[in-house]
Amino acid sequence: MFHTLIKNLSARWKSYRYRFVPWIALNFKNRTIRGVPKGSEDKVISDKQVEDTLKTLFTKINGVSSKPEIVLGVMRDVLGFTVEKAKSQVGGTGVYVTNGAVPKGTVLAMYPGTVYFTYEPILLQSIGNPFIFRCLDGLLIDGNDKSISKLIYRSCSKRERSGPYMTSDMSWLSSDGLLNPLALGQYVNNQSKKFPANVVYQEYDVTDDFPLHLMKYIPNIRYSSTHHNTETRFIRTVILVSTRDIKAGEEIFSTYFTMVY
Numbered sequence: 412m413f414h415t416l417i418k419n420l421s422a423r424w425k426s427y428r429y430r431f432v433p434w435i436a437l438n439f440k441n442r443t444i445r446g447v448p449k450g451s452e453d454k455v456i457s458d459k460q461v462e463d464t465l466k467t468l469f470t471k472i473n474g475v476s477s478k479p480e481i482v483l484g485v486m487r488d489v490l491g492f493t494v495e496k497a498k499s500q501v502g503g504t505g506v507y508v509t510n511g512a513v514p515k516g517t518v519l520a521m522y523p524g525t526v527y528f529t530y531e532p533i534l535l536q537s538i539g540n541p542f543i544f545r546c547l548d549g550l551l552i553d554g555n556d557k558s559i560s561k562l563i564y565r566s567c568s569k570r571e572r573s574g575p576y577m578t579s580d581m582s583w584l585s586s587d588g589l590l591n592p593l594a595l596g597q598y599v600n601n602q603s604k605k606f607p608a609n610v611v612y613q614e615y616d617v618t619d620d621f622p623l624h625l626m627k628y629i630p631n632i633r634y635s636s637t638h639h640n641t642e643t644r645f646i647r648t649v650i651l652v653s654t655r656d657i658k659a660g661e662e663i664f665s666t667y668f669t670m671v672y
């Protein structure tokens with residue numbers, strides 16, 4: 412009987428398709444589901460566009476001071492807009508476009524955090540944690556910037572550094588300085604009737620050919636060491652892409668409920 416229970420649970424988990432894990436999804440009564448046809452991979456812009464945006468922004472930020480006003484100034488010059496955290500219109504903290512305008516189909520944020528493969532232990536970190544994001548292939552990203560999640564991200568980042576090079580951004584965990592101004596996607600709230608979604612999530616895997624000196628701006632790190640895992644050395648990132656033009660002053664909303672059918 413126990414065996415059947417585990418089998419059923421595991422089958423249900425495999426067919427689970429929402430972006431946020433069940434303990435977050437349960438909080439929402441009125442779920443508007445975004446359907447994605449199976450096999451479409453759910454990409455609204457190409458990997459090449461994502462890569463170009465990240466490389467261009469990181470190259471311009473590289474070497475400037477980590478003072479937020481300086482970094483945001485560079486972001487404004489390069490991308491034509493800035494995004495920042497502020498009190499949400501629906502609950503807690505949210506993310507707003509604070510300057511300029513975001514055209515449709517633009518990378519405007521990233522979902523930072525520790526990346527867990529399906530076989531890695533996340534239970535302890537996940538209890539009461541509303542920041543666990545689920546990728547379409549089941550990988551989980553813990554974007555919580557507090558408590559045990561924060562300690563784990565920091566220690567994995569230190570483990571992965573490559574000689575003088577940091578291979579991930581830790582600045583989203585504190586207010587000591589800003590490296591990657593896009594790394595605030597974990598604070599984007601779920602859409603509602605009054606505030607329909609204006610962004611979607613999209614997976615983007617950073618591979619070995621990404622310039623090593625720009626890796627310090629990648630706000631994701633693998634829970635397990637990449638060095639022992641030659642087949643899967645990529646770093647999963649998740650970006651948020653605008654689905655319409657967004658003006659300064661508007662809050663960003665996504666849909667936590669993406670259903671693959």
Ligand SMILES: C[S@@+](CC[C@H](N)C(=O)[O-])C[C@H]1O[C@@H](n2cnc3c(N)ncnc32)[C@H](O)[C@@H]1O
Pocket residue numbers: 435438499501502503504505541542597598599600601602603
């Ligand atoms: C990933 S966090 C988003 C950031 C969060 N607002 C905060 O201040 O930390 C997810 C949590 O935000 C809240 N949230 C997100 N969308 C919401 C909405 N439309 N209405 C009310 N609360 C929402 C819920 O508490 C949810 O568990």
